[in-house]
Amino acid sequence: SAVISQKPSRDICQRGTSLTIQCQVDSQVTMMFWYRQQPGQSLTLIATANQGSEATYESGFVIDKFPISRPNLTFSTLTVSNMSPEDSSIYLCSVPGGLSYTFGSGTRLTVV
Amino acid sequence: ELKVEQNPLFLSMQEGKNYTIYCNYSTTSDRLYWYRQDPGKSLESLFVLLSNGAVKQEGRLMASLDTKARLSTLHITAAVHDLSATYFCAVDDGLGAQKLVFGQGTRLTINP
Numbered sequence: 001s002a003v004i005s006q007k008p009s010r011d012i013c014q015r016g017t018s019l020t021i022q023c024q025v026d027s028q029v030t031m032m033f034w035y036r037q038q039p040g041q042s043l044t045l046i047a048t049a050n051q052g053s054e055a056t057y058e059s060g061f062v063i064d065k066f067p068i069s070r071p072n073l074t075f076s077t078l079t080v081s082n083m084s085p086e087d088s089s090i091y092l093c094s095v096p097g098g099l100s101y102t103f104g105s106g107t108r109l110t111v112v
Numbered sequence: 113e114l115k116v117e118q119n120p121l122f123l124s125m126q127e128g129k130n131y132t133i134y135c136n137y138s139t140t141s142d143r144l145y146w147y148r149q150d151p152g153k154s155l156e157s158l159f160v161l162l163s164n165g166a167v168k169q170e171g172r173l174m175a176s177l178d179t180k181a182r183l184s185t186l187h188i189t190a191a192v193h194d195l196s197a198t199y200f201c202a203v204d205d206g207l208g209a210q211k212l213v214f215g216q217g218t219r220l221t222i223n224p
Contacts, residue, residue: 001157031210042200042214043155092154096210100145100157108152 001097002027006104013083013111020079021107023093028073033101034066037090046091049076083111114139114205118215126223128190133218135184135201143204144184145212146175148197155200158186191222 003026013019023032031050035043046066047055055068069077080087088111093104115138125131135144143162147155159168161177161184168175172195174187184201198219202212 033211042216043202043212044214045211048211094212099143099160099162101212102157103147103155105154 001100002029002095002102004093004095004102004104006093006107008107009105010108011110013109015084015111017083018079018081019083019109020077021091021093022077023075023104025074025095029095029097030073031096032070032076033094034068034076034078035092035094035103037092037106039089043092046078080109083109085111087111114141114203114213116201116203116213116215118199118201118218120218121216122219122221124221124223125188125191127192130190131188133186133188133199133201133220135186135215137182137184137203137213139206140179140182141203141206142179144177145202145204146184146186147200147202149200149217150197158199188220193222193224196220196222 005024007022033048034046036046037043045058046061047057047068049055049068049070051070051073065081067079091107094101117136119134145160146158148158149155159175164179166177172189177184198217200217201215205211205213
């Protein structure tokens with residue numbers, strides 16, 4: 001299965017600023033997925049990132065707030081823009097691999 | 113809209129006991145996944161169940177799938193402390209986009 005390097009692992013940010021999270025995969029993948037896990041909650045899909053096309057966002061998530069880049073088949077970034085304390089969560093990227101999905105190590109974001 | 117429900121959401125049990133976590137989903141799906149998450153960590157794939165009647169076992173954990181009942185179970189046999197974690201089931205939305213919908217998670221605590 002694929003190996004994902006996700007950065008940063010954690011950050012504390014001021015409200016109103018933006019943070020960009022990176023995921024690097026050790027193999028080429030068509031789809032990459034970005035999830036949010038709010039404290040004590042399950043995972044919610046933010047968007048699907050395909051190389052060479054616009055990301056597809058789930059209900060409740062918009063591009064202005066969570067812009068995504070997918071410049072090639074091994075890399076993607078998610079930006080959390082104009083942050084507020086409600087954005088404090090763990091953000092994870094994921095790719096299909098074999099029969100299952102592999103997840104990055106996660107970015108724990110705290111907005112103060 | 114696909115919904116995935118787990119129960120119980122919290123489970124505290126003694127070492128050596130057996131217990132079962134249930135995962136119900138609302139629409140037809142071909143694939144069901146079980147993941148483990150330790151505190152502050154990412155998700156670790158446990159099982160992928162691909163067909164009706166599928167049963168997978170690894171150590172003290174056994175997962176099964178009944179697609180007609182839209183039900184999966186994760187059975188823990190003779191629990192040990194190391195199995196303390198949060199367990200998530202997830203279902204492929206079946207629409208070809210390879211999106212996973214997660215259950216709420218079951219936080220399992222195993223006491224000596």
